[in-house]
Amino acid sequence: MKTDFYFVGLGGQGIIKLSEMIAHYGMEIGEKVKFYKEVGLAQRGSSAHGEVRIGDVFGSRIPPFSADVMVGMEFSEVLKGIKFIKPEGIVILSDRKIYPIDMMSEIEKYPKDEDIINLLNRQKVKLIQIKAAEIAEEIKFPKAENIILLGVLAEIISLDKVVLIKVLKQHVPGRFIEQNLIAFDRGVDIAKKYCN
Amino acid sequence: MKKLLTGNEAIAEGIIESGVEVVSGYPGTPSTEVITSLIPMAKDLNIRVEWDINEKVALEIAAGAAWAGKRAMVTMKMSGLNVAADSLCSIAYSGFTGGLVIYVADDPGTAAGMTEQDSRYCAKSMIIPMLDASNQQETLDFTKIAFGVSERIGGPVFLRLTSEVAHVASDVQYEESIFKDKSTPFFERNIAKYSKAKALFCMNQHQEALDRLEEARKIADLEIEIDKIHYEGKLGVIVSGSPWMNLEEAISKYKLKLSWLKLGMIYPFSQKTIKSFLDKVDKVLILEELDPFIEEEILKIAGQYEKKIKIMGKLDNTLPKVGNYSFDIVKKALETFLEIKLENEVSQEIVEKAKNLEVSRPSSFCAGCPHRGTYYALNQAIKQLKYKKEDIIVSGDIGCNFLGANPPFNSCWSEVSMGASIGIAQGLKLAGIEKPVIATLGDGTFFHSGIAPLINAVYHNIPLTIIILDNGWTAQTGFQENPGTVDLNEGKKNKKIELIDLVKGCGVKNVFLTDPYQYKDTLEILKEAIKYKGVSVVISRRECALQASKRKVSLPKYTVNIEKCIGCRKCIKELACPAMSFSFSKENKKGVMQITSACFGCGLCKSICPTGAIEVIANED
Numbered sequence: 166m167k168t169d170f171y172f173v174g175l176g177g178q179g180i181i182k183l184s185e186m187i188a189h190y191g192m193e194i195g196e197k198v199k200f201y202k203e204v205g206l207a208q209r210g211s212s213a214h215g216e217v218r219i220g221d222v223f224g225s226r227i228p229p230f231s232a233d234v235m236v237g238m239e240f241s242e243v244l245k246g247i248k249f250i251k252p253e254g255i256v257i258l259s260d261r262k263i264y265p266i267d268m269m270s271e272i273e274k275y276p277k278d279e280d281i282i283n284l285l286n287r288q289k290v291k292l293i294q295i296k297a298a299e300i301a302e303e304i305k306f307p308k309a310e311n312i313i314l315l316g317v318l319a320e321i322i323s324l325d326k327v328v329l330i331k332v333l334k335q336h337v338p339g340r341f342i343e344q345n346l347i348a349f350d351r352g353v354d355i356a357k358k359y360c361n
Numbered sequence: 362m363k364k365l366l367t368g369n370e371a372i373a374e375g376i377i378e379s380g381v382e383v384v385s386g387y388p389g390t391p392s393t394e395v396i397t398s399l400i401p402m403a404k405d406l407n408i409r410v411e412w413d414i415n416e417k418v419a420l421e422i423a424a425g426a427a428w429a430g431k432r433a434m435v436t437m438k439m440s441g442l443n444v445a446a447d448s449l450c451s452i453a454y455s456g457f458t459g460g461l462v463i464y465v466a467d468d469p470g471t472a473a474g475m476t477e478q479d480s481r482y483c484a485k486s487m488i489i490p491m492l493d494a495s496n497q498q499e500t501l502d503f504t505k506i507a508f509g510v511s512e513r514i515g516g517p518v519f520l521r522l523t524s525e526v527a528h529v530a531s532d533v534q535y536e537e538s539i540f541k542d543k544s545t546p547f548f549e550r551n552i553a554k555y556s557k558a559k560a561l562f563c564m565n566q567h568q569e570a571l572d573r574l575e576e577a578r579k580i581a582d583l584e585i586e587i588d589k590i591h592y593e594g595k596l597g598v599i600v601s602g603s604p605w606m607n608l609e610e611a612i613s614k615y616k617l618k619l620s621w622l623k624l625g626m627i628y629p630f631s632q633k634t635i636k637s638f639l640d641k642v643d644k645v646l647i648l649e650e651l652d653p654f655i656e657e658e659i660l661k662i663a664g665q666y667e668k669k670i671k672i673m674g675k676l677d678n679t680l681p682k683v684g685n686y687s688f689d690i691v692k693k694a695l696e697t698f699l700e701i702k703l704e705n706e707v708s709q710e711i712v713e714k715a716k717n718l719e720v721s722r723p724s725s726f727c728a729g730c731p732h733r734g735t736y737y738a739l740n741q742a743i744k745q746l747k748y749k750k751e752d753i754i755v756s757g758d759i760g761c762n763f764l765g766a767n768p769p770f771n772s773c774w775s776e777v778s779m780g781a782s783i784g785i786a787q788g789l790k791l792a793g794i795e796k797p798v799i800a801t802l803g804d805g806t807f808f809h810s811g812i813a814p815l816i817n818a819v820y821h822n823i824p825l826t827i828i829i830l831d832n833g834w835t836a837q838t839g840f841q842e843n844p845g846t847v848d849l850n851e852g853k854k855n856k857k858i859e860l861i862d863l864v865k866g867c868g869v870k871n872v873f874l875t876d877p878y879q880y881k882d883t884l885e886i887l888k889e890a891i892k893y894k895g896v897s898v899v900i901s902r903r904e905c906a907l908q909a910s911k912r913k914v915s916l917p918k919y920t921v922n923i924e925k926c927i928g929c930r931k932c933i934k935e936l937a938c939p940a941m942s943f944s945f946s947k948e949n950k951k952g953v954m955q956i957t958s959a960c961f962g963c964g965l966c967k968s969i970c971p972t973g974a975i976e977v978i979a980n981e982d
Contacts, residue, residue, distance in 0.1 A: 175722075192365050192532060200365065200530040210939045211722050224610035225496075225529040225603070228688040230707050247715035265722045266937045267768065276718040284715055 174238030179311035184215025316352020375504025389438030390473030416441035470685030729906030729961025734877030780810025805835035916962030
């Protein structure tokens with residue numbers, strides 16, 4: 166058995182932190198783990214992605230059309246994962262959009278929502294769209310978009326939450342643990358509603 | 362016990378378990394994290410760990426420690442090995458009494474930019490054994506083996522990784538026990554061994570280096586069995602390094618029946634092992650990234666056989682010489698080799714469509730990056746001196762400062778190697794380029810390799826303008842310190858070197874200091890420097906904004922006065938600052954310009970706004 170996770174977003178969003186926590190989760194449950202993170206040149210705003218493979222795996226990178234789950238933190242960046250998500254895989258997608266600086270005066274060039282959704286549907290994925298930006302605003306913790314998605318992920322694919330919370334606590338600064346746990350729980354709740 | 366470790370972290374773990382006492386190096390992707398992960402632990406472990414001025418010096422330091430009988434490691438990327446090569450070659454001839462392992466990281470697929478140089482040829486040309494690790498567990502094991510072999514043969518050993526092993530993390534079994542060396546440092550005076558003063562010394566040393574090579578092979582074969590072999594049929598794969606992981610994945614996924622030989626020591630080769638493998642197979646696929654280093658050797662051995670062995674690899678174009686080997690590439694090569702289809706082709710149409718929709722995100726300077734001000738002022742200075750931008754060559758250099766080649770600045774024309782901007786600029790002048798030629802480089806790059814070419818330019822009196830973009834850190838590789846870094850860490854004895862004194866000491870008469878956050882001053886200084894008919898150096902000094910924010914340096918932030926903003930977007934088009942955001946709204950047809958919380962407060966946008974619409978946010982206190 167194996168589970169391949171593909172995480173995609175932009176530098177500064179916490180997407181790598183999210184991947185790292187899943188990799189450590191894999192270690193905690195005693196499985197074999199492979200964890201790759203794309204280290205870009207620019208610190209913020211350039212594409213970033215992480216790949217975590219848990220279980221019976223050898224290669225360090227996810228082969229095309231093999232990822233069981235994809236988590237996208239920026240709407241259009243999910244396009245980069247389309248060649249990795251397997252047909253009928255799960256896609257958890259935040260509706261957050263970030264325009265590159267050279268597109269600012271021509272925002273209409275940003276791909277249309279329906280074009281992206283269409284491609285995902287053609288891959289027959291199970292698509293779960295999350296208003297992560299809005300929820301982060303609601304709980305007054307804008308940095309927690311990644312943790313909200315972690316909560317969603319945990320619920321949707323039934324990760325062991327006790328183990329995951331232990332890992333979460335090790336990966337966020339002490340003074341932010343409470344806020345992160347709130348964000349995590351919100352993610353779990355939203356996912357529950359989604360499943361019903 | 363197990364830990365999640367990248368290849369680089371596994372080397373750090375291997376250093377600790379091997380009782381290494383001195384670790385030196387120069388940052389370079391993908392090799393940097395060995396030292397960055399050791400630095401916080403160094404004091405407790407009583408290991409001397411340091412970033413040095415360049416790879417050559419770092420190598421000499423590690424070799425000195427090995428001459429005194431100790432275990433030492435030096436780390437670098439493949440480009441750095443070129444810098445260290447002169448000394449390394451000489452040291453490999455001499456040998457030593459301690460243990461010296463040179464970690465070099467190659468970068469097939471150029472995750473970090475630079476050449477796809479294959480450092481395995483250096484092992485051959487320098488007469489140094491080389492181990493090539495194929496995953497993170499092996500990296501830790503090979504680090505320990507490398508020290509053992511180095512100490513036994515009394516000569517250096519290369520440990521080579523590629524990006525895919527260096528940067529990926531996996532579960533690694535580690536040990537609590539640590540090798541302890543209790544010997545007192547001792548360096549024996551032996552001119553015949555440690556100098557090159559006579560032809561006889563050199564030739565004897567050459568022979569000894571060759572003997573050490575043979576000894577290393579013997580140890581690897583008889584005591585360690587470093588090359589792994591598996592027999593299952595007449596079809597065989599010879600593999601080393603990171604492609605092993607994808608081969609293993611393919612074997613498991615498609616339940617393939619293959620014989621394989623995985624080489625751990627890739628120089629010198631084990632003739633015996635390779636021959637015994639070739640005895641049992643008829644057809645061989647060679648799986649190695651970059652050049653056909655192993656393939657050439659296998660062809661040589663196969664040529665001595667009477668039976669015909671078909672060799673497939675790069676030389677018959679089954680596999681590429683360029684780029685890293687993804688699972689797909691390995692799978693396709695196996696399909697050609699086995700003459701079967703492993704998987705039905707998935708339609709690439711959706712992938713193509715997705716690719717066409719992707720948003721391109723060109724890398725730009727960070728919010729508050731001081732380089733933005735320098736390049737903006739440089740472009741304006743060129744314009745105001747009535748030159749056309751396309752007439753003024755700006756010779757760029759390695760590091761963050763080369764983002765000045767990207768839009769909207771489009772300043773730099775070329776990038777070669779550490780410090781090369783100055784030498785290249787001199788050559789352009791000697792070729793007869795009459796208009797001013799400008800070289801730009803960062804502080805770390807200047808310390809690394811910029812001093813010698815600067816002295817050369819002064820000595821030959823070549824009219825040049827050299828701009829040192831001094832942000833105080835070796836920033837691009839992840840903010841390592843260099844001799845110009847502000848010394849902030851308590852208890853450190855490092856002495857800061859003042860760039861102005863250093864440049865003056867190189868004989869430069871016309872040295873300017875400017876702050877790139879002060880646009881008008883910087884512009885005037887650059888104009889004056891470019892007009893000067895000799896070597897002029899402008900030090901454009903302001904700390905890296907990311908490092909400054911980490912140190913809690915706080916400047917007043919800026920905001921846009923919507924009443925005054927005419928929506929011309931000059932700021933966003935000419936500065937490309939990630940802290941700026943622009944959007945159209947129904948109420949406001951000219952568009953809404955905003956400065957986000959990412960603003961660091963450099964104030965450059967305020968300096969260039971034609972309507973004075975950018976204002977300081979009044980201090981809330």
